[in-house]
Amino acid sequence: MSVRARRRRGLGARLLAAIVAVVLVAGATAWIVASVVGPAIFHDHILMAQPATSDVVAHAEEAFTAAWTLSLALALLAGLATSVVMSVVLARRITRLLHRLRQAATRVASGDYAARVPEVHMGSEFDDLAGAFNTMAAELGEIEGARTRMLADLAHEMRTPVATLDGYLEGMSDGVVRADERTVGMLREQVGRLARLAEDIGLVTAAGEGRLSMHLRPVRVGEVLDGALAEAGSRFADTGVDLRLVAPGQVRRAVLTADRDRLGQVLTNLLDNALRHTPRGGRVEVGAHLEQDRVYLRVEDTGSGIAQEHLTHVFERFYRADAARDRAHGGSGIGLAIVRSIVHAHGGTVTAASPGVGEGAVFTVVLPVSQERDPA
Template identity: 75%
Template sequence: MSPAPRRRWGLGARLLAAIVAVILVAAGTAWAVASAIGPEIFHDHMLMAQPSDSSVITHAEEAFTTAWTLSLSLALLAALLTSVVVSVFLTRRIARSLERVRQAAAQVASGDYAARVPEIHMGTEFDDLAGAFNTMAADLGEIEQTRTRMLGDLAHEMRTPVATLDGYLEGILDGVVAADEPTLGMLREQAARLARLAQDITLVTAAGEGRLSMHWQPLKVGALIEDAAAQAAAMFTDEGVELRVEATEEARQTVLTADPDRLGQVLTNLLDNAVRHTPHGGRVQLGAQRTGSTLRLSVRDSGSGIAAEHLPHLFERFYRADAARDRAHGGSGIGLAIVHSIVLAHGGTVTVASAGPDHGAVFTVELPVDAGHRPQPRSA
């Protein structure tokens, strides 16, 4: 039989034992010092008094020894008992406070991220510990909610193209559907949608973990916006939406230290988002202005607009202000999260504003202009 595990002392018992040990050592030290110094000092004072009878000195020293021994013993005993009582109170209070932290930690470990540690009022260190724990629990709860929503949305995004592929392939095998050029083109489109989704997830995950690779080099803003407009031209033509580029000459001549591919992806995602939410006959404006050491890029559309409650969440992964519409157009719900991550990596900010539904929206990217120097990423 294996030996039974030894019973470990709790923190309260250890604290009490440590305090009692300190008290006993202090009492022993006080007794030793008093024994070594007190009688000698009293004896010297008696000799200085020069009594006529030596028996007086002996009697006085015996009386002094009895008196200090008894009084010091009673004083040390009273101090020991009082200290033990106070120590028991303090250790129990500390142990109860830490037990609350332990119970809350156990709840979080079991998946209950709503667990919180109440205020302890045992000093700054304990209050800081409780505050840090509660902040951690709240962050974990938000992460878990995001993870759950992300997995659900990811499953939905994959379900549609996978079901389409499976249905058409089954139809081809059964001879119901002809493997003609339109069918194969549609299958390739669905496969490309899955590949694009995987690529987007990889990119936004790398950005969230700080692993987003950047290739810094001088970049002329004029070339950046013209390339983005040229790449989006066909898509705007197909949707019947007008695309205008309005950039000041100063902005066009501005040179950034940036990753051209990443910033190009920012504008491409914003333009793609704008055209998907702008009806036929609408207009999207790609603008660029420079104010001092800040370059401002903007994408303004005359589309469906955004309700106020959605604005703070648009740059979250898989968040949609209009889920049904985005899914119908093949959006993954990651494009704006990618924009946010890339802009932050360039030391800039991205914001969105809208007067409400049917009043369009404007996305604004602000980047620092410091040619020759690598931007410092901002915290999210």
């Protein structure tokens, strides 16, 4: 048999050949043992019997040989037939499963992420294999959908500043637009918008791939809160939105093992998001409290709120909802995705809640506490 022919031999044929070989070897072994050991033992026992004439011994040995030969032959044939039938049935079921798996894998490779492998109920191993494949196909479909949406939204985000830059530059080259301070300022603003978008994309991509640089060290919760509120205070004052902090002394002294700058970025993004959606005269409250070995950081606003159908999507990259993340508010649509990535990198969780449109929103970050008291 050639190498190509051996490679083309299927699993069913291999399994059948292996079972037949095992049965034949077991049968040959049993036959040899029975033919060597059985007659000798029987002969000794016959000689111990009374009377033990030569005719009786010969007749008994002949009967014994015929009996064990026929019995063993029938047993081996029945075992061989049963093994062949069972191996054929099992091989067909396994081959059918592998054929379905191959077909599904081919569909997934061609871009059809809806392909699934049904359970065949042949044991936990095969069911786990089918489940793992289906999970992989579903996750690949989600990744591909997210990639497609991200590219479309990224193109949309870049289109406006690029078109603005191109229009003004063309006007300046034609002498229609003057390169005065106002025009240069506007151009710099659009360039800054593109730079921030590129930085945000790089950050959330690195976090999603586990490449986010982290400098973990002990940091008090109060330090993170004070730094974020000090940085955002002037923006809130300029827009006429009241910014408040509610954090008891115990939680302020709680210690986290975290990157202070990254956690500050989490709160800054949440505060910026709340500020964009809270009208003048509204209120944004930052709160913190301890529960066992967890610290809960809360950013609550009295702004435009979030519809229930959008709550589970607000942390997705570029996700937009009229009440939650409208482009008119000036956000890049990626700030909350960065929040989720950084929080997850710290072993925490972040959730969003809202009673409804026009009734404000609450974002809650939960982080593990390393020490509940200030080590100093």
